[in-house]
Amino acid sequence: MAEIFAGAAYWPQVERLEEQALSVRAQLFGEQHPVTLGTMLDLATAYWHSGKLEEAEKLEEKVLLLRKQEIGEEHPDTLKAMTSLAATYRVRGKLQEAEELEEKVLLLRKRVSGDYNSDILNAMANLSATYRNRGKLEEAEKLGEEVVLLCKQVFGELHPDTLTCMANLATTYRSCGKLEEAEKLAEEVVSLRKLVNGDHHSDTLKSMTNLAATYKSRRKLQKAETLQEETLSLYKQAIGECDPSTLVCMVNLATTYRDRVKLREAEKLGEEVLQLHKQVFGERDPDTLISMTNLAATYWECGKLQRAEVLQKEVLLLSKEVIGKDPPDTLNCMTNLAITYRSRGKLQDAEKLEEEVQSLKDKTQ
Structure with a gap:
């Protein structure tokens, strides 16, 4: 039932269900049982989406501690808990803690797996994003380029993980001020996403959103506006106006209207998306x-x-x-x-x- 609610983004209902499930499972199996710890992480996810980031962080820290004690830090479930906690640290602005944890995850992933696989490449991508958020742009760019190269070698150019890493690298280029490279790569990602997934796929729409952001950075505001309006129309057709991705697109378009001094349109859309x-x-x-x-x-x-x-x-x-x-x-x-x-x-x-x-x-x- 919690999965049904989560899919519909009814996170307060999910939160209540997971709290009830955690109480029952802790009594039945004990706090340190894998089933109980899995439910704790599910509850932390619900807290995260309800805006209760401090509660999510505390619960994820508890899960990580218990998993280290029970199954060791190299176990896949422990590494999953570390990855979740690092993401929460990143959102809460605790970027140093996020970086330290993600560096450890990457080290452990490499030690456990040896060969490059999706878990290692995802860990590298997460760390590159955190480097970017911390302003360590040289490290972010270097690691991001390495991830893209490895993804192409391991998965091929058209694999979803490869395209995601290419999109992330385009964002890093934008942060570095390498706007021409960012635009070129972002346009390539959009083209490949449309080829692989079609216009209405969520990954295609995300890549269009990122390309519009690059256009804005290059002050190509009319191009950005046109692309954002197209993206918003596709989002509404594909998933409806209440989906988080649609709302993000509306926020971005409202901001572009403001940048183009279309203040009436910006205010109207801004009030709609806030409601x-x-x-x-x-x-x-x-x-x-x-x-x-x-x-x-x-x-x-x-x-x-x-x-x-x-x-x-x-x-x-x-x-x-x-x-x-x-x-x-x-x-x-x-x-x-x-x-x-x-x-x-x-x-x-x-x-x-x-x-x-x-x-x-x-x-x-």
Whole structure:
């Protein structure tokens, strides 16, 4: 039953079912039984999608500790738990912890498997993404290029994992400022995805989304807008407007409208996607917070500063609750609100918030 709800993205229902299942299985089998630990990870996933990232992290840390004790750190189930925890660290902005754990996963995968396989290549891809997020762009690019080369050798150019790694490398090129290389590779990925999967496949649509982002980085805004509108139409046909991927596409298009100074369209679409995010996932979901942040920025551009301030305060409060005070996303929320305070002449409030931001940055350096 939990799998049915998960497929429909009803994560609060999934959460309740997994909590009940965990309670029953812990009583029947004990806390350290593989079935119980598997249920703990399922519950952590539900917490993750409900925006309860701190609870997810604590549960994943517990699972990892117990699995190390029971079956050792080289067991596939232990490595799976390490991979899940590293992903949570990454989302919570704990990038150093994510990097250290992913480096360990890669080392253990190589030790256990020897030859390159999908698990090793996925571990390399995850680590490359974390390097990119930490600003270690040279390491990210080098590892990303190695992964693509190995995937082509092991799986072939048209294999889904190869295409995913090519897409990730295109993103890394974009982060490095190698925009021409990023665009060329992203266009190749879209072409190959359409050839292998067709226009409506989720992987094709993701690659179109990434290509549009590259167009935006190159200030080819009309191209980006046209591609995003096409992608959104295909998403709605394929999976409906309430699917997470459709909502991300709507957010991206609203941002492009704002960049092209189509503020009426940006505001209308931004309000629509925020309503859908709250309706489907609740206000604590990380993607809901992104939608709120983007809509607040649109209000600001429209000169609706009071609306922007109200929404930014709400985002900041929720961000502190969901991911904590220290992560970069929360600090960005504080910075945005301080800018709005200054724009509204609330200089004392702005200075107080700016000092708090600087204090938190100094503490984390």
